[in-house]
Amino acid sequence: MTNAAPALILFFLLLIVPTWLLAQTAIPPLSLAKSFKAESFSGTYWLSEKLDGMRCFWDGSQLLSRSGQIIHAPEYFTMGLPDEPLDGELWIGRGQYQALMRVVLDEEPNDAQWRQVSFQVFDLPLQQDEPFESRQSILQNLIKNLDIDHVQWVQQEKVTDLAAIESRLDALTEQGAEGVMLRPAGSSYLVGRSNMLLKYKRRQDAEAKVIAYQAGQGKYDGSVGAIWVEKPDGTLFKIGTGFSDEERDNPPPIGSTITYTYQGYTERGLPRFASFERIRQDDK
Structure with missing residues (x-):
């Protein structure tokens, strides 16, 4: 490998790595x-x-x-x-x-x-x-x-x-x-x-990672009907409410972290009445 090779590799990495990732620093001690x-x-x-x-x-x-x-x-x-x-x-x-x-x-x-x-x-x-x-x-x-x-x-x-x-x-x-x-x-x-x-809060909230989409039906045919998410403890469940029409057409990206609201838990330990609130924007 020539002396120029490492510099070329770095150059191409800079082209493909998102700018927001390059702007990441250590996670603040909050x-x-x-x-x-x-x-x-x-x-x-x-x-x-x-x-x-x-x-x-x-x-x-x-x-x-x-x-x-x-x-x-x-x-x-x-x-x-x-x-x-x-x-x-x-x-x-x-x-x-x-x-x-x-x-x-x-x-x-x-x-x-x-x-x-x-x-x-x-x-x-x-x-x-x-x-x-x-x-x-x-x-x-x-x-x-x-x-x-x-x-x-x-x-x-x-x-x-x-x-x-x-x-x-x-x-x-x-x-x-x-x-x-x-x-x-x-x-x-x-x-x-x-x-x-x-x-x-009157409604509790938590965060989960988006892992899959479920196709919509009826008025939401052609859009996302629900998203499947994973809690930090590995629990999987779906969220089908709280989305605007625009958000159903452009749902949270797979792998992104979202905030959802809920009211307690079901007997199976799943969030009750889970509703999408927002993408955690600072975790893009």
């Missing part, structure tokens, strides 16, 4: 939420709105998605952000998830469109051994001193009983919120899924 179960309530929690946005990690020099994809934000958006890593969410507003994705996944950011986007910050990953209350105090002061309009602290509310949680969940849901997030008082920042971060 705390991930488990579902809150009312029957397991105990102690005091800090409650905040569950934002319908895109999880975002500022590593001190760039914005990353939950899966490690680089988010190409305009220079103004990250100017002035600290060296301290920040855990938060890119957000436009309630019910604006798809609009947000069209903005933040563009590799050539549009300044005017990004003006709609805010960085809602809710934690400090490097302060992992500090109790939640201390981290929030540090974070509030940090964001106040930054004085950047589009970088905002996510309001936290102390709740001491289940009735208060249910009341706030109902109120926020009526206003169009996706649900609430709960953190036990005094909790540390744990990487991965744990009971240190909980999500609570």
Whole structure:
């Protein structure tokens, strides 16, 4: 093999590897939420709105998605952000998830469109051994001193009983919120899924990988009638509701990860009333 061969191989790899894959970095060390179960309530929690946005990690020099994809934000958006890593969410507003994705996944950011986007910050990953209350105090002061309009602290509310949680969940849901997030008082920042971060919605949600399509019938003849998916534990089931006509004509790609909603489980352990919600865009 000549000395030029390795360079030629690299050149051709660059031609065939998707640009989004080249933009991948290490997966950020984020705390991930488990579902809150009312029957397991105990102690005091800090409650905040569950934002319908895109999880975002500022590593001190760039914005990353939950899966490690680089988010190409305009220079103004990250100017002035600290060296301290920040855990938060890119957000436009309630019910604006798809609009947000069209903005933040563009590799050539549009300044005017990004003006709609805010960085809602809710934690400090490097302060992992500090109790939640201390981290929030540090974070509030940090964001106040930054004085950047589009970088905002996510309001936290102390709740001491289940009735208060249910009341706030109902109120926020009526206003169009996706649900609430709960953190036990005094909790540390744990990487991965744990009971240190909980999500609570009127409908539960989870993720699964698309493995096959089922042809539609009747009004959906010629389109996808349902998709077969696989849960992380290997369980297979199909989802046939929640799709728009456009999504049935252009279904989630095989191998992609989707979010679905459901209401408990059947006797066979399958998600009950599973309904498609969205493709997990940062995992393309």
